[in-house]
Amino acid sequence: MNRMRMGRTAVAVGVVAGLSGLLAACGSSSGSGTSSSAAAASTSAAASGSTSASAAAGTCINEIFGAGGPEAGQGVTIPAGMLLAVTGQGSFFGKVMSQGALLAADQIKEAGGMDYQITVADHKSGDVPTAITETKKLIQNGIEVLQTSYGAPSEAIIPIIQAGGVLTFNGGGSSPAQLSQDYLWMNRMVYAEDPAPGALAWLHKTYPDAKKLALIGTMENGVGTFKETAPNIWKKLTGGEVVAAEQHDVGTTDFKALAQKILAANPDVVQTFSFGDDLGYQVKALREAGYKGPIMMDEFTSQAAKIAGSAYEGVNFGVDFYTPANPNPWNQCYVKAYKAKYGEDPEYYGSNYYEQVFIVWDLVKRVIKAGGDPTDAAQLQAALIADPTFNSVYGGDATTVGKVTLDTVDHSISKPMGVFVVKNGQPELIQEIVKIKAGEDPNSALK
């Protein structure tokens, strides 16, 4: 009898565990079988068809960054890796990030600069064990620079990149846990934490009677902002309170129950710190549940906009936002080359990874000028700390290239940020905002 019970228990545990595992796997990344080498091969193939676009852009790159030649790194090969979501739900992000970096590598080589050799590895849309394994492989293959993405995988690989001495940039899932980490630099504002004061201050300014705030967030990125920063700022701004706070797994597609719980709390405004496609499902569910008030998000992607359809109209978001329309000469050179190569406008994430390669190029040139070894990541990082300001496709104007500055203490970045509204499916800037320090008046985040 006991053996029968044990047998039943074993079967039950086995079936539940097996199905749970499969469901979890599918939540993070289903159907992901691409090896890093296969991904690298495909991206190299994509890069090979780009010469004409890059050559066309070569002149404008030289105009902005100076002449090529040995002093500009010609003849120097930088082995680099990218740790991206090549497969799984976030594969769109992996695609645009690699496109940005590959274009930059082509443009720099065409302009007589370094030969930036990229190998793309797949963390399968945020799978931490895979990210660790793939990073180890990249380091064993001798990379000197790594462009990583997502929050959890990037946090997990910190000890590995530090032990391997690999200069690393994250332009996607920046998070507080990645601050002040040796060898790791973020060229995206800290997710949720940096834009939240400005976004909430704008909500308060625009809807002065709003007191009840509902918060939505994931259990991965922006958790600190969700639990502490945003409630504190809202109380400081309005004297009001958080009436609902709902978290969900990354990759959730059914937000109907969540939307109904939010609606039942009768909030005046909703702030969500979710990201990626989740936002599209979420906003659609909120609107279909009957919520008609303001929704403030933390990013805009065309992917999520497709999911939400007309429900995205009028929704706001506060972010360090990239726009192809920026007349900044480097940005226009970049947009033209990107369109020629990929047949579409560049977007936010691709632009961050594009800029990272140019930061590396700048560092290589500085190390060569100082008589150092440009293939030594430690020397590249020392050059970054000595002068953390770089050209940018963000900011600037029709005659001036934008500038961004990395913080040499916490390794974050300062970039132009704004509150935007979605109109006719496209983002429109309505308020510039700036990063503020903890404890400062949140209203001062409005520029």
Added chain:
Amino acid sequence: MNFELLAQLTITGIVLGSFYALMGMSFGIVYQTSKIFHLANAIPFAAAGFAAVWSAETFHLPMFGAFIVGLVAAVIVGLLILVLGYFPLINRNATLLSLFLVSLGVTVAFPNLLQIVFGTQNKTLQVYGADGTLNRAFETQVYNVGFLTITQLDIVKIIVCWLVVLCVVLFVNKTRFGRSITALRTNPTMAAAVGINSKVVYIVVFAIGSLIAGMGGLFVTTEFVAYPTMALQWTLIGFIAVFFGGIGSLPGTALGGLLLGLLSSWSSVWLGVQFAPVVVFGALFIILLVRPQGLFGKAAA
């Protein structure tokens, strides 16, 4: 207790549970007849969505024309898996584990194939309007009944899902061919002895399962978008509905799906919505402990 919220979540649970029931029927009819753990049921689901999007844009088909193309694609893909993947192994008396491994392999490969062919971008089902522009095929209406809210698509989903459940149950229980399916399921040796061609039964059963999976894919594509990894989570829900409701009982599978949907939705009243999967798997665990044959399944003799 917020009764308005509970009532609204009940509506949500019925919508969700109806879709779970549909997915349960799709997997259940295949599994119960062939005993193949047909994870690759995810493939017709995604194939229907992508075929509908592609045909609407390429051949300027109206929404229902694109649906038909999507369903045909689902059936073709499902039968190709059976004929090219499973039959050669069945002919060699391969174990069920071998069949499962084939299923797992194609399930992993197919989303990558979709990414290569169609790209990584989400695909919206769009149809050409009279002015020649492409527009989203379907924008759902929201209906308010008192304090309750439901969308037009949710109503369609409930009706279609339960009509499909009814049709499949009637087909299996009331038709001559359906009795062949039951015979093959309950006693394959005896079924063969009385002249039932198991391959023909498998073809019909896989066609039905793939057709239903394709319907699921079309619902998701119409409501949101099509994307390469869209199917696996719903396919797994189908498995859970089968084990929860009862192996060997198609009505039990459908009721199991409905109960899972309600449980998942109701649990968010007391727990955060992130705990819904925990509740679902917890319920499955308890059911398997207490009634290994599932809630409405029949114990083996």
